[in-house]
Amino acid sequence: MYTTTSNDGTTIAYDRTGDGPPVILVDGALCHRAFGPAAPLAKQLADRYTVYTYDRRGRGDSTDTPPYAVEREIEDIEALIKEAGGSAFLYGISSGAALAIEAANRGIGVTRLATYEAPYLVDETAPPEPADYRERLEANIAAGKRSDAVRLFMKLVGTPGFAVVMMRMMPVWKKLKAVAHTLPYDHEILKVGRHRRPLPADRWTSVTMPTLVMAGGKSPDWMRNAQTSLADVLPNAEYRTLEGQTHLLKPEAVAPVLKGFFTSSP
Known part of the structure; x- marks a missing residue:
């Protein structure tokens, strides 16, 4: 490194x-x-x-x-x-x-x-982003609810619910939670085109x-x-x-x- x-x-x-x-x-x-x-x-x-x-x-x-x-x-x-x-x-x-x-x-x-x-x-072929997505994401992070923040993001990007349930029982979920606080960064980068x-x-x-x-x-x-x-x-x-x-x-x-x-x- x-x-x-x-x-x-x-x-x-x-x-x-x-x-x-x-x-x-x-x-x-x-x-x-x-x-x-x-x-x-x-x-x-x-x-x-x-x-x-x-x-x-x-x-x-x-x-x-x-x-x-x-x-x-x-x-x-x-x-x-x-x-x-x-x-x-x-x-x-x-x-x-x-x-x-x-x-x-x-x-x-x-x-x-x-x-x-x-x-x-x-265009209209794209799924609409919930108007309160960013607000809910930041609220979860501020409250220390990193799992909820990751789950909200997974729903946004179309990950099936059963897949999220399975992921939460696997070691990968801990890795996702560790960087959940950076999800608003990605949203900020993309906001010009959402x-x-x-x-x-x-x-x-x-x-x-x-x-x-x-x-x-x-x-x-x-x-x-x-x-x-x-x-x-x-x-x-x-x-x-x-x-x-x-x-x-x-x-x-x-x-x-x-x-x-x-x-x-x-």
């Missing part, structure tokens, strides 16, 4: 593996270096790249500094890019994809950007680097609609469907695509 210090003094823990051009992987909600898809994907990419996986603030071995702001998480990525030599490829999944887009928009040294299923809601309206055409005008926007072929229509909409509003983006994949993306399915994209000519 390595550490770097973000602009506000927060310690960001990260791992580094492989050799080659640097790639930074940005996790989605509830995930970190020791829990989630980043570490298996890093192994798939390490034959060609120096891969950085890190604990987003408030997770794993990283510290946290309130109050939260999306800008602080962008500065965390900027600190990692400095560790990588001043520029890097960036890949984000789920809410981590939305964070990666915001980071790329700030001009912090992202030379290529890849995203997978940023969960924006862009209204079942078209994405703003003028928000990410500085994302001019080559960009790959991906969705799974087995994901619901609303998710694919969101990704095609995202590709349309980003200045230099292409869209690709990964056939056979869902939001639970398999590392071995996306790794060859990332390798091809990151090594292709401008």
Whole structure:
């Protein structure tokens, strides 16, 4: 494990593996270096790249500094890019994809950007988000009801009730509860695109680097609609469907695509 210090003094823990051009992987909600898809994907990419996986603030071995702001998480990525030599490829999944887009928009040294299923809601095919979701989420966290916060999030993302019941009896639930307090962070990052309206055409005008926007072929229509909409509003983006994949993306399915994209000519 390595550490770097973000602009506000927060310690960001990260791992580094492989050799080659640097790639930074940005996790989605509830995930970190020791829990989630980043570490298996890093192994798939390490034959060609120096891969950085890190604990987003408030997770794993990283510290946290309130109050939260999306800008602080962008500065965390900027600190990692400095560790990588001043520029890097960036890949984000789920809410981590939305964070990666915001980071790329700030001009912090992202030379290529890849995203997978940023969960924006862009039209009426998307399930509506309850108006009181954020309020209830923060109330549960403030009351120390982390299980309730995780359960509320699982309901929001469509996890079947029986699956949540099973998860609560498994060791994984303890890991989810440990980072439940960061769920409002992900909601804050995504709020620009959670209204079942078209994405703003003028928000990410500085994302001019080559960009790959991906969705799974087995994901619901609303998710694919969101990704095609995202590709349309980003200045230099292409869209690709990964056939056979869902939001639970398999590392071995996306790794060859990332390798091809990151090594292709401008």
